[in-house]
Amino acid sequence: MMSQQIKISDHQSKSILEILKAGTALSHQEAEKKNLAKKIIDHTISLEEYKKLLFINWKAYRSIEQYLYQNKHILPNELTSLVSYDKSNRLQKDLNALGVLLDHSQENSISCPENSSVDSLIGFLYVIEGSMLGGMLIAKHISQCPSLEHIRNPYFFSGKSKDQMKNWKEFCMYLNNQKYTESNIQKALDAANKAFTFFS
Template sequence: MLKILKEKTAELHKEVEGLNDAGLIMNHTISSPEYKKLLQQNLRAYSTIENYINEHSDLLPAQIKQFVSTQKSAVLRKDLAQLSEEYEATEISLKQKPSPMQLIGMLYVIEGSMLGGMMISKHLSQCPALQEIKEHHFFGGDPKVHVARWKSFCVTIEASDYSEHDINEAVLGANAAFNVFKQTYETPLVVS
C-alpha cells in the first residue's frame, strides 16, 4: 500500500513542496521573518490534520492509534515561542467524516514529512539569519528516533492486507492532507 500511496500522491506532494519556503533553508538564504512564516504555516497545517485525526481516532484500528498525536504541532508552538512569536493557528475546516483508511492516508503524510524535516534540519546551522536560534524543535530532534518511528509506521501499515477500495480511500486521505498544506502555503500570512 505505501508504494501505491507514494505513487498516487507524488504530483501533489511535489507541488506542495514547491509552495513553501523550506527551499530557502536548503540554499541558506531564509530570513528570520520567512522562517517564522514557515513555522506558522506548518503549525496551521499540522494542527488542522493532527486535531482532525485525533477527533476521529476511534475509527482507527488499535495498532494504528499509537501514531496519533499532536506532537508536531506542539514542537512548532515551542519553536514559535522561542522566537517570542505568539501565534494561534486558524485551522482549515475538514467537514466530512473520514473513513479509517482516509485517516491512515493522512497519517502517512504527516509521518513521512518528518523524513523531509530531517534533511532540512541539516541546513539550519548554515543559515546566517537563524544563527541566534539555539535549538530547533520541529526541524530537529534525534534522526534515529524519526527513522525508527517511520519504520515502525511502515511495518504496522504493511502488516495488513488492503482491498483496492481501501487503498483508494487512503489515497483520498493523503491527498486531503496534502491539500491542507497546499491551502496553507497559498494563504498569505503577515510576516513581521
C-alpha cells in the same frame, strides 16, 4: 486536490506504500514548490520567512492532528500511538521562542474530511509521518542559514531522528501487513492528497 484514480489491478506487484507514493507524487511536488523549506536547503531563507514556514506548518499539523485525535477511536491499536499533538506543540514552542503568539481560533480553518474512515486516517498519517523524514534533512541546514544561525536547538527541526524513524518504521510495518481493496486505497490516496494541500 490532485487525486489520482487508480485501479488496484494495475498495482498488484506494488506495496501499499509504493502506491501511496506514486498516487500522491503530483500533490507532493506541488506542495514542495510552494513550501519555504527549500530556502532553508539553499540557505537563503530570512527570519520572517522562517517564521512564516513554522506558522504554515503549525496550522497544517494542528488541523491534521486534531482530525486524527477526534477519530482515534476507529484506528487499530497498532497505530494509536502515532496520534498526538507532538508536532504542532513543538512548532508552537519554536514560534513562541521567536516572539510569535498564535491565535488558536485559526486551528480549524483547514477542513478535514467529514466522513472519516480508517483509510482516510492512514492517508493523513502517511503524509505527516513521512514528512518528518524530510524534516530531518532540513534540520541539518538550519545552522548554515545566515539569518537563522542564532537559533539553537529548535524543537521541530531538531534533527533527532530516533523517534521519527521508529514511528515511520512501525507505520510502514503495519501497512505492509494488511490487505487492501481498491476502495481502501482510493480513500487513503484522497486523504493523503488533501493533506499535502494543507502545506501549500
